[in-house]
Amino acid sequence: MSKLGRATERVMGMDDAVWERHANPWSGWTRVAISPMLGLAIWSRVWIGWWSLIPIATIVAWIWINPRIFPRPKSLDNWMSRGVLGERIWLADEPGTVANHHHRIIRVLTTLASLGAVVFIAGLVWLNLAATLSGLAITMLGKLWFIDRMVWVWWENQSDSSTE
Numbered sequence: 569m570s571k572l573g574r575a576t577e578r579v580m581g582m583d584d585a586v587w588e589r590h591a592n593p594w595s596g597w598t599r600v601a602i603s604p605m606l607g608l609a610i611w612s613r614v615w616i617g618w619w620s621l622i623p624i625a626t627i628v629a630w631i632w633i634n635p636r637i638f639p640r641p642k643s644l645d646n647w648m649s650r651g652v653l654g655e656r657i658w659l660a661d662e663p664g665t666v667a668n669h670h671h672r673i674i675r676v677l678t679t680l681a682s683l684g685a686v687v688f689i690a691g692l693v694w695l696n697l698a699a700t701l702s703g704l705a706i707t708m709l710g711k712l713w714f715i716d717r718m719v720w721v722w723w724e725n726q727s728d729s730s731t732e
Contacts, residue, residue, distance in 0.1 A: 573659040587656050590635035596648035610692045654718030657725055666721055669672055681710025
């Protein structure tokens with residue numbers, strides 16, 4: 569696992585049980601909604617001043633609570649569950665688990681989402697609606713495309729394990 573992957577899992581406390589619960593599609597899809605909600609909470613400082621810290625803190629707490637609050641999925645027969653499990657495979661970074669043809673595009677998608685996040689944050693700091701929405705769109709495009717690639721990683725690992 570990469571240093572960043574290890575650090576992220578450690579901070580989030582992602583053990584086997586938490587990953588199983590996070591594979592619930594409700595967990596994954598409500599995580600997708602975090603960026604727009606966080607953007608709105610940060611922007612709300614214009615309307616409610618320091619009170620905006622309450623929705624901001626609530627959303628930050630939700631980031632940690634989310635993978636724990638939903639039950640294990642009854643089925644993995646959905647895009648989001650497979651994407652979450654593929655991400656787990658990617659983060660584990662065990663030799664031979666992720667085909668080489670994925671590495672480059674995953675780096676590109678991560679870079680795209682990161683650049684979008686920089687624009688998103690800058691837009692929120694400067695209260696520039698165009699930058700905020702553009703950055704949010706780029707970030708979400710990168711993240712959702714990343715999840716789609718993780719589904720592919722998951723599928724390849726399923727077919728590898730079924731042939732053994």
